[in-house]
Amino acid sequence: MTRSTRRVMEPSASPGPGTPTAVRLGGVSKTFRGREDVRALDPVDLTVPAGEFVAIVGPSGCGKSTLLRIVAGLVDADPGGRVEVQGRPVDGTPPGLGVVFQTHNLLPWRTVEANVGLGARLAGVPKAEVARRVPPMLEMLGLSGFAGKHPHELSGGMRQRAALGQALVCRPDILLLDEPFGALDALTRDRLNVELLRIWQELRQTVLLVTHSIAEAVFLADRIIVMSQRPGTVVEDLRVDIARPRDPATTRALPEFTETAQRLSRLMGVT
Numbered sequence: 001m002t003r004s005t006r007r008v009m010e011p012s013a014s015p016g017p018g019t020p021t022a023v024r025l026g027g028v029s030k031t032f033r034g035r036e037d038v039r040a041l042d043p044v045d046l047t048v049p050a051g052e053f054v055a056i057v058g059p060s061g062c063g064k065s066t067l068l069r070i071v072a073g074l075v076d077a078d079p080g081g082r083v084e085v086q087g088r089p090v091d092g093t094p095p096g097l098g099v100v101f102q103t104h105n106l107l108p109w110r111t112v113e114a115n116v117g118l119g120a121r122l123a124g125v126p127k128a129e130v131a132r133r134v135p136p137m138l139e140m141l142g143l144s145g146f147a148g149k150h151p152h153e154l155s156g157g158m159r160q161r162a163a164l165g166q167a168l169v170c171r172p173d174i175l176l177l178d179e180p181f182g183a184l185d186a187l188t189r190d191r192l193n194v195e196l197l198r199i200w201q202e203l204r205q206t207v208l209l210v211t212h213s214i215a216e217a218v219f220l221a222d223r224i225i226v227m228s229q230r231p232g233t234v235v236e237d238l239r240v241d242i243a244r245p246r247d248p249a250t251t252r253a254l255p256e257f258t259e260t261a262q263r264l265s266r267l268m269g270v271t
């Protein structure tokens with residue numbers, strides 16, 4: 001069987017019925033209290049099986065980051081909602097969770113190597129084990145030649161790759177990505193999407209990715225959650241029926257890709 005035939009026959013990564021649940025949100029809402037209250041989220045229900053790649057899209061300010069931060073235990077949801085990660089109610093940052101934001105959290109005075117190992121060290125992974133994990137991670141992310149450099153000596157794309165490495169070295173079961181490549185130029189972003197997909201295909205963590213890019217969502221995800229204007233809630237839960245493995249040239253040329261992207265554009269009021 002040729003590689004291209006296999007591509008057509010390989011199903012999209014829909015989890016089977018016995019798959020454990022990675023993230024479960026039930027009636028999760030959020031109002032930021034202040035001089036003027038901001039209602040960020042209307043009740044959201046969302047169940048994500050382990051190993052699924054989910055993209056979250058929606059208008060600016062609709063509460064996507066807030067939703068991700070609630071899952072990460074960085075923001076408290078309003079009372080009454082239920083937030084569970086791997087079957088446990090969220091109270092503080094759950095174990096097994098990796099987070100990458102649009103702006104990286106690399107420490108400027110530490111080398112790339114030290115930064116990539118930092119999250120794992122803070123999570124209590126022994127020094128020797130971190131030292132074992134970091135080099136292959138740098139290799140995987142194409143940063144081997146930059147291990148001894150500092151963040152300011154890297155390009156924007158390299159810094160985001162290092163931030164991704166920092167999360168991945170902790171071997172998270174669930175990866176929360178909040179516009180991780182949003183500040184990068186289109187070409188670098190495309191390249192990092194391909195890398196992200198390659199890594200995900202190897203490690204198969206659960207991924208929740210917030211993105212503004214319809215093309216990025218369709219290319220990467222098994223499923224796309226579309227949110228309404230603020231206060232955000234789920235208005236559409238779309239399955240992306242495009243076979244894996246995916247590569248940019250072939251996948252974007254598929255009629256299913258165009259159809260899904262057009263449907264999303266309509267839902268988001270872009271066209």
Ligand SMILES: Nc1ncnc2c1ncn2[C@@H]1O[C@H](COP(=O)(O)OP(=O)(O)OP(=O)(O)O)[C@@H](O)[C@H]1O
Binds near residue numbers: 039230
């Ligand atoms: N800590 C906070 N205090 C008060 N209001 C907040 C806070 N964080 C977010 N908000 C408000 O909640 C709403 C949702 O913000 P959020 O960042 O979640 O949206 P978003 O969909 O991620 O936006 P974008 O796509 O522009 O990044 C916005 O109106 C924002 O101003």
